[in-house]
Amino acid sequence: KNQVEQSPQSLIILEGKNCTLQCNYTVSPFSNLRWYKQDTGRGPVSLTIMTFSENTKSNGRYTATLDADTKQSSLHITASQLSDSASYICVVSNTGFQKLVFGTGTRLLVSP
Amino acid sequence: NAGVMQNPRHLVRRRGQEARLRCSPMKGHSHVYWYRQLPEEGLKFMVYLQKENIIDESGMPKERFSAEFPKEGPSILRIQQVVRGDSAAYFCASSPQAGRADTEAFFGQGTRLTVV
Numbered sequence: 001k002n003q004v005e006q007s008p009q010s011l012i013i014l015e016g017k018n019c020t021l022q023c024n025y026t027v028s029p030f031s032n033l034r035w036y037k038q039d040t041g042r043g044p045v046s047l048t049i050m051t052f053s054e055n056t057k058s059n060g061r062y063t064a065t066l067d068a069d070t071k072q073s074s075l076h077i078t079a080s081q082l083s084d085s086a087s088y089i090c091v092v093s094n095t096g097f098q099k100l101v102f103g104t105g106t107r108l109l110v111s112p
Numbered sequence: 113n114a115g116v117m118q119n120p121r122h123l124v125r126r127r128g129q130e131a132r133l134r135c136s137p138m139k140g141h142s143h144v145y146w147y148r149q150l151p152e153e154g155l156k157f158m159v160y161l162q163k164e165n166i167i168d169e170s171g172m173p174k175e176r177f178s179a180e181f182p183k184e185g186p187s188i189l190r191i192q193q194v195v196r197g198d199s200a201a202y203f204c205a206s207s208p209q210a211g212r213a214d215t216e217a218f219f220g221q222g223t224r225l226t227v228v
Contacts, residue, residue, distance in 0.1 A: 043219030
């Protein structure tokens with residue numbers, strides 16, 4: 001069964017600190033992995049998209065890594081800001097945008 | 113260039129009523145996807161449409177749910193005879209090209225349906 005599991009479920013960090021969110025998946029066949037940020041009451045916004053051949057991709061203070069062998073990904077946030085408080089969703093694709101498999105997300109709270 | 117527009121943002125319906133959710137894709141986008149997010153769950157694919165065509169409706173319940181994307185106007189997700197279990201956030205996404213695995217699509221802000 002295609003699944004995406006994320007950890008931790010929720011996380012609280014102090015402003016300015018770094019954090020790393022984890023994602024494990026069993027989706028097959030694999031095409032690409034995406035990380036989305038979803039603010040409360042909003043739609044998801046894409047942070048990164050990585051294909052099978054990419055190990056790391058950065059978008060500002062966000063850096064995603066992918067290990068296709070172990071089927072694991074991480075999202076590292078550096079120098080966190082209050083505006084980073086949101087849910088971060090790991091999404092794996094196999095055969096098209098309509099076939100995306102979404103994780104349930106990690107709820108991040110950045111505290112002043 | 114406005115983003116994907118969904119309306120209404122919030123919709124309350126009594127059991128047995130009909131719910132109509134609208135999605136206007138980004139300008140120039142002809143592909144629309146609908147997703148449903150139940151409380152504490154991840155988004156689940158429902159239906160993929162191009163103008164006037166349903167391409168993939170494998171995630172949509174066979175009964176009470178229907179979707180359309182007419183030549184003119186927004187895409188509509190219609191839920192007939194709503195039940196409490198239909199309460200969820202419904203998100204629409206649009207893309208300018210076919211639904212390849214690396215397609216970049218943009219999400220609307222969602223419609224939160226509450227059935228009372």
